[in-house]
Amino acid sequence: MNRPTSTPTMTGTLYLIPNTLGPCELDTVIPAEVRIITAGLDHFIAENAKTARAFLKLVGTSHPLCTSLQEMKIEELNVNTAAAQVPALLAPLLAGKNVGLLSEAGVPAVADPGADLVRLAHAKGIKVRPLVGPSSILLALMASGLNGQSFAFNGYLPTDAEARAKRIKLLEQRSRQDKQTQLFIETPYRNAALLEALLTHCSATSLICVATDLSLSSESVSTASAAHWKRELAAGRAPDFHKKPTVFLMLAE
Secondary structure, three states: OOOOOOOOOOOOEEEEEEEEEOOOOHHHHHOOHHHHHOOOOOOEEEHHHHHHHHHHHHOOOOOOOOOOOOOEEEOOOOOOOHHHOHHHHHHHHHHHOEEEEEEEEEOOOOOOOHHHHHHOOOOOOEHHHHHHHOOOHHHHHHHHHHHHOOOOEEEEEOOOOOHHHHHHHHHHHHHHHHHHEEEEEEHHHHHHHHHHHHHHOOOOOOOEEEEEEEOOOOEEEOOOOOOOOHHHOOOOOOOOOOOEEEEEEEEEE
C-alpha cells in the first residue's frame, strides 16, 4: 500500500526594504518597484515599529497599502533583541508568508541589526531579495574621489581616546599599505570629536572626506588633506555636521 505523500510548504520571501536617509520626497530615492512591493506586504520586521509605520504611510501616498496601518504586523529587531528571539521572527516566512525587513535608514543588514536575521534566513532555505535604495556608505564612497576599488567599512571607532588613536593609526597604516579607503561613522553629536581625532593622528598628506546628509537637500561632501582640514578648522570653517548623519573616509597618500 502506497503511503500518501505531502507537498512541502513553500517558504515566503524575505524582502530587504531600504528607507530614506532623512526627510525627503520618497520617489527621489526609493524606486517605484520597491514601493509597489512594500505596499503589497502586511508583515514587517523593523528596528522601530513607530518609524516603520511612518515610512509605510508615506509609501501609501503613492501606492495603496494592501491593508491598513493598524492591521499591519510589525515586529521589532534591534540592539535589545536577544539572539534567542531572532529565529521566531522567521516563523511567518517558514509558513509561506512574504515578509519585509525594513531599515531605519538606508539599506537593511548594512550597519544595521538585520544581518543576523538574513544569515539565519539563508540557513533555513528562505529566499532573500534585496531591493534597491540609498546606502550612505556607497554614496559617500562614490562622492569622495577616494579609491573605490578597494575599501573597508569599519563602523564605529572606539570612544576611548587612547583606543581610538591606536585604531586610527592602524587603519591609516593599512590604507597606505593596501591603497585602501577606510570608512567610519559616528554618533552625530560626536562628529566634531571624530574629525579632530582623525586630524590629530593621521599624516598631513592623508586624504579625509566628510560626507553629511547624503541624498538630502542639505547634503555636503568635502575631500581634502588632513593639513587642509586643520587650516579650515583653525580659520573657524568647520563642516556643518553637528547632529547630522555623517560618513568619514580616509585614504593615506
